[in-house]
Amino acid sequence: MDSSEAIYDAFKDIGIDFVVSVPCVNLSKVLDMLDDDDEIIHIPVTREEEGIGICAGAYLGGKKPAILMQNSGLGNSINALKSLSELYEFPLLMIMSHRGTEGESICGQVPMGEATPRLLEAMDFNFFKPTNPAGAYEDIMESWDMSVEEGKPVSVLLEIKYW
Amino acid sequence: MARREAIEEIMKSIEDELVVCNIGFPSRELYDIMDRDENFYMIGSMGLASSIGFGLAIARPDKKVVVIDGDGSLLMNMGSLVTIFATNPSNLTWIVIDNGAYGSTGNQDTYAQMLDLADIAKSVGFKNSSDFDDIDLRKMIESDNASFIVYETESGNSTAPIIDITPIEIKERFMNAINE
Numbered sequence: 001m002d003s004s005e006a007i008y009d010a011f012k013d014i015g016i017d018f019v020v021s022v023p024c025v026n027l028s029k030v031l032d033m034l035d036d037d038d039e040i041i042h043i044p045v046t047r048e049e050e051g052i053g054i055c056a057g058a059y060l061g062g063k064k065p066a067i068l069m070q071n072s073g074l075g076n077s078i079n080a081l082k083s084l085s086e087l088y089e090f091p092l093l094m095i096m097s098h099r100g101t102e103g104e105s106i107c108g109q110v111p112m113g114e115a116t117p118r119l120l121e122a123m124d125f126n127f128f129k130p131t132n133p134a135g136a137y138e139d140i141m142e143s144w145d146m147s148v149e150e151g152k153p154v155s156v157l158l159e160i161k162y163w
Numbered sequence: 164m165a166r167r168e169a170i171e172e173i174m175k176s177i178e179d180e181l182v183v184c185n186i187g188f189p190s191r192e193l194y195d196i197m198d199r200d201e202n203f204y205m206i207g208s209m210g211l212a213s214s215i216g217f218g219l220a221i222a223r224p225d226k227k228v229v230v231i232d233g234d235g236s237l238l239m240n241m242g243s244l245v246t247i248f249a250t251n252p253s254n255l256t257w258i259v260i261d262n263g264a265y266g267s268t269g270n271q272d273t274y275a276q277m278l279d280l281a282d283i284a285k286s287v288g289f290k291n292s293s294d295f296d297d298i299d300l301r302k303m304i305e306s307d308n309a310s311f312i313v314y315e316t317e318s319g320n321s322t323a324p325i326i327d328i329t330p331i332e333i334k335e336r337f338m339n340a341i342n343e
Contacts, residue, residue, distance in 0.1 A: 018222060041221060043250065046242030053211030057183070057218025060203065060334070062342050083207025088330045
């Protein structure tokens with residue numbers, strides 16, 4: 001099980017059947033795996049906030065939704081996460097490629113990368129930071145149940161060194 | 164004619180469709196005009212009515228979904244035009260009530276006054292993009308393509324009361340009605 005398979009396998013074992021995405025280079029392989037899977041609807045979106053709305057609608061229709069994105073997209077979707085997902089208690093699994101962490105080569109990723117865990121804490125949202133594929137699988141499995149129970153999004157942050 | 168009368172007119176064509184309604188006075192007016200379990204009222208997250216309706220339409224191809232949106236909200240989420248065009252869910256009808264104003268915040272002007280929203284949707288690629296006055300809404304709901312409809316009205320709000328059910332009640336009764 002490599003770093004991408006851990007995510008895909010956890011999705012399959014949870015029964016995630018609806019995924020929206022804004023790409024990151026580190027998510028490329030998972031996105032390809034989703035596109036090859038007829039049991040999972042994958043909708044690329046123009047902006048993460050839009051994806052939060054789409055996931056809410058999909059949940060209303062009986063789907064188990066997840067979003068794949070860079071952590072930069074957290075900044076693009078904070079209001080929707082609070083005043084849609086949390087307000088109505090929509091479960092949502094958020095898989096974030098956490099850029100701006102150790103090993104980052106692009107300086108523009110650093111400010112948001114440093115702020116991301118603190119933003120999630122300020123939003124009172126739980127998140128996990130697994131360091132290897134086995135840990136990521138376990139954390140993703142737990143995240144969905146936690147999200148349903150709490151009625152709030154739960155995030156899994158995957159730092160550069162994870163990949 | 165202002166928004167309230169437009170919503171009344173739209174609801175005359177609704178049978179068992181699922182309706183997702185924009186935040187603020189549009190939802191309050193719909194709740195006052197014709198509350199039903201199959202209405203999803205937005206209480207937060209301006210701009211996302213079309214996204215919620217789109218996700219619902221993709222998740223439930225066996226149901227027809229009608230979104231009642233507004234011009235100011237559309238301007239906040241223009242990317243939704245592209246995603247919905249590209250995916251083209253035939254069971255989605257997206258109506259934008261264009262009153263040229265941010266109605267719920269005091270009727271400040273929107274830039275939509277300078278735009279033809281139906282032309283914009285057409286240029287993105289929507290096969291069905293029309294003014295409400297030129298179409299039969301039932302036919303658009305039954306169409307084989309996603310539909311984008313602009314309903315031009317004057318600005319102004321009615322005296323519709325605040326929605327007195329909670330967001331979680333709105334969600335739960337909606338899900339119970341459609342997933343039974």
